[in-house]
Amino acid sequence: MMTNVLIRNPFKSRINITLTSLKNIYKTLCIRENSLKSNFKMNEAFIRYDKGSETFDFTFRYVNPELHVDRQFNTVRKASESVKIFLTRLDTNIEKKIVNKKKKKQKKEPEYKFEENVDNVSAEKIILMKGDKKVELNEPCTSILDDPVDLKIHILGNDYIIKFNAPCIQSMELPQCLLAGFPAYPRVFESIYTDITKSKFTWYKTNSNDKKITWEEIAHGSIYTPTTNDIGSMLKLKCTPVNDKLDGPEIEVQSDSLVQAGPGHCPFEDRHNFTKDKLTGKNFRIISYNILANIYADSDYSRQVLFPYCPPYALNIDYRKLLIVKELIGYNSDIICLQEVDKKVYENDLIPSLSSLNYSGVFSTKGEMSEGLSVLYDNRRFEIIDSKCTVMSEEIDNNQTFKNIWDKITNDNAKKRFTDRNTSVLIVTLRSIDNPSEILVIGNTHLYFHPDADHIRLLQAFYALTLLQQTAENIKKINPNDSVSVMLCGDFNSTPVDGVYELVTKKNIPVDHKDWQSNKEQIIENTSLSLNLKLASACGTPEYTNFTVEFADCLDYIFYDTDKLQVTQIIPMPKKEELSLHGAIPSVVFPSDHVAIGANLKWSC
Missing domain, CATH: 3.60.10.10 (Endonuclease/exonuclease/phosphatase)
Structure with a gap:
């Protein structure tokens, strides 16, 4: 992953940065919390498992608008454990986040009451389904991992389709030097179950003024050649990984540097x-x-x-x-x-x-x-x-x-x-x-x-x-x-x-x-x-x-x-x-x- 955001100009940029543009650059950089961001859909969850492996990964996004919760959860579990243990661990992880939010709400609203240590698995608020049938809690997880067709999960009012071994981007970066007239591309692209030629890429650049930073869509495809109109802007790339059967969660990454003037004709x-x-x-x-x-x-x-x-x-x-x-x-x-x-x-x-x-x-x-x-x-x-x-x-x-x-x-x-x-x-x-x-x-x-x-x-x-x-x-x-x-x-x-x-x-x-x-x-x-x-x-x-x-x-x-x-x-x-x-x-x-x-x-x- 990329490190701290800096204004880097190791290549003697040929653009003059005025005080006004420096303010815009500072604002552009300040909007970035992380270089790499996952954009999970609300109705999709993901299992990653290789047959014979001792563990599997489970990832999903949980949203609770009332408590202002919007969180991606990732967990690694033993394939041999029961479905009940797996679901209980999900319940515990979610409850930690929810209880913290409820306590904060209670401080602001003393009349607000809530119950702690709720067993949402036994209450059937968290259910694993195969087709229209509930998976028995005493079943080992290997029973669903070896036959992952038509899996769904219900989590606290949210229904998810489970995608098994869907394409996944593990790392993606943009070049540290961006030049007008020369290709920009995902210079690091580490993924699994992904066909890069089928994956969907969308490029954006910053439009900034003294009041607001916005992103403008500028191109599609894994390679984009910045123009002179992009000089002084940052770039962002979104990618949805795709293979022959599935698509995975969208990933986006922003550049660490601004587009600079290139050397011209080579x-x-x-x-x-x-x-x-x-x-x-x-x-x-x-x-x-x-x-x-x-x-x-x-x-x-x-x-x-x-x-x-x-x-x-x-x-x-x-x-x-x-x-x-x-x-x-x-x-x-x-x-x-x-x-x-x-x-x-x-x-x-x-x-x-x-x-x-x-x-x-x-x-x-x-x-x-x-x-x-x-x-x-x-x-x-x-x-x-x-x-x-x-x-x-x-x-x-x-x-x-x-x-x-x-x-x-x-x-x-x-x-x-x-x-x-x-x-x-x-x-x-x-x-x-x-x-x-x-x-x-x-x-x-x-x-x-x-x-x-x-x-x-x-x-x-x-x-x-x-x-x-x-x-x-x-x-x-x-x-x-x-x-x-x-x-x-x-x-x-x-x-x-x-x-x-x-x-x-x-x-x-x-x-x-x-x-x-x-x-x-x-x-x-x-x-x-x-x-x-x-x-x-x-x-x-x-x-x-x-x-x-x-x-x-x-x-x-x-x-x-x-x-x-x-x-x-x-x-x-x-x-x-x-x-x-x-x-x-x-x-x-x-x-x-x-x-x-x-x-x-x-x-x-």
């Missing part, structure tokens, strides 16, 4: 002109993007040394992730391979925002790191068959082709440097829904970055490629009648003149290749590499995919199976003038030091 929006439409049939679109993990951007070193040209507020992840989400949505991609993905960003931002657009995903950290790799896919176009993330240094023995090469290496310093790395490859196998006989085996990786580690990157690339091929062969054995294609995406930290690119595209690295000698203490001798895969770079070799003041070159690639796939369009890259407009990237309009690359492909057959 160059990636020009690229969106080429990706306006979703692809169909044998065509699909794939994106690969190193989105710059927060641990590499949020430090004094990154602000002062790596990216001194970028304003600190534009390095803040709360700012950058809004640009990232907007950019990804606009590509209308079928498959998205991401590197340097923060675990929290994946769970709290990417999945909540993109799942409402029918994306599912796989994520894995690199060993014990807080960042890692992710593959997202449109679940209307692909279904997942399998996924596995492998830390290369930990599973050498499980890749026999690689191990054959590994055993020939005699330089222990080189071996140690390889095994000290947590470099990983995430392999996800997808089946096309439009073309069920087509299977894609997609690898996603981020190779070691150090300038004197070309030999390590060669070994890492060889490991990823041979594991990818091994996975494809195993998938083919299981699905002999299907066509299996392979792709390898990622940040390879290798330029087109380096050995990694040569290995992938030419399938061979000789024993005398210069990259084996990139570190004098770790020279690898008498070792050559060869592959059977026929791969090419879908986006060619752009001049830049990484662009900083100190370094700019092509490091990112989407390699595809040339026997099975063909490229039909490459998403144009930004111009150098755009990349250098603010010195380099990241900047106020580029959220990462890398540029997303993307292409449209189709199955050849």
